[in-house]
Amino acid sequence: MTLSLDDRQRAMLAEMGIRLFEPLPAAAPAATGTSAAPAATGTSVASGAPGRSAAAAASPASSASTQVVHSGAAPTTATSLTPPMTRPSAPSGRSPASPPAALALGPPPSGIEALEWDGLEQAVSGCQACGLCQGRRQTVFGVGDRQADWMIVGEAPGEQEDLRGEPFVGNAGQLLDSMLQAVGLDRGHRVYIANVIKCRPPGNRNPEPSEVAQCEPFLRRQIALVKPRIILAMGRFAVQSLLATQEPIGKLRGRLHQYEGVPVVVTYHPAYLLRNLPDKAKAWADLCLALDQFPSTEPGREPSIPT
Numbered sequence: 001m002t003l004s005l006d007d008r009q010r011a012m013l014a015e016m017g018i019r020l021f022e023p024l025p026a027a028a029p030a031a032t033g034t035s036a037a038p039a040a041t042g043t044s045v046a047s048g049a050p051g052r053s054a055a056a057a058a059s060p061a062s063s064a065s066t067q068v069v070h071s072g073a074a075p076t077t078a079t080s081l082t083p084p085m086t087r088p089s090a091p092s093g094r095s096p097a098s099p100p101a102a103l104a105l106g107p108p109p110s111g112i113e114a115l116e117w118d119g120l121e122q123a124v125s126g127c128q129a130c131g132l133c134q135g136r137r138q139t140v141f142g143v144g145d146r147q148a149d150w151m152i153v154g155e156a157p158g159e160q161e162d163l164r165g166e167p168f169v170g171n172a173g174q175l176l177d178s179m180l181q182a183v184g185l186d187r188g189h190r191v192y193i194a195n196v197i198k199c200r201p202p203g204n205r206n207p208e209p210s211e212v213a214q215c216e217p218f219l220r221r222q223i224a225l226v227k228p229r230i231i232l233a234m235g236r237f238a239v240q241s242l243l244a245t246q247e248p249i250g251k252l253r254g255r256l257h258q259y260e261g262v263p264v265v266v267t268y269h270p271a272y273l274l275r276n277l278p279d280k281a282k283a284w285a286d287l288c289l290a291l292d293q294f295p296s297t298e299p300g301r302e303p304s305i306p307t
């Protein structure tokens, strides 16, 4: 198929970062009779892939009445194979944000479902089940009250989290802290915070489905150990991993879901909210839905909407 584009259309495509590859003028037949190098044909489109963003994680919400939906979570995928538990030493000077060379995926460490906290933390810090281990500075396990009633599940560490080894310590984390404070929680008390993915994806790209699948048993075990009374799933990857669904957040929020018998409230990722301020009101409604299921506060303390 050929495209005929005028100068204005070409300029617009260029502005959008779309490049056109057009057929070269027919080459003069080679004197030797051998075929010429193939010319590019047709029109291709190239566009830059965005890095991981919670914008991708959340589409505009539709609200719905409150009802319980039983969503089957993905079954545990831990296998009985045991991968090497030592960590490869990172080549010196390599930026953790540079894409790691592909690693053959191995199974996650075996027996995760029987580990207690110390063993689980060690298993995470030694994990090499996917290529993300090559770019991390350190794993980001989780933080907070290990007997909390509330559990927050985020996506994956970013740069700050990779540096500090703690989830949600960058800008998005500050908003999360304000949201928690608004309902009487803080990261040290009454809440446990963990991500689906324990290693920073290079350049904060979206985690691959295989990376989510390899890491999921760690989160599953964390949830089993904490035994939260309510889970707040923040952002697309948390939601997809916990609820084993591809539905967008906008379609899932506003009602209760279940993970292994624990009520789950779906909401936007704080990083998304930082860029989409009007949706903060929806996130507030989600927090209130969670509060309705399980109070976070000491009696008498009124939640107040975060700014």
Ligand code: URA
Pocket (backbone or CB within 6 Å): 154, 155, 156, 157, 158, 161, 166, 167, 168, 169, 170, 172, 173, 195, 235, 271
């Ligand atoms: N975003 C997340 O989902 N988790 C973090 O720890 C930081 C940013």
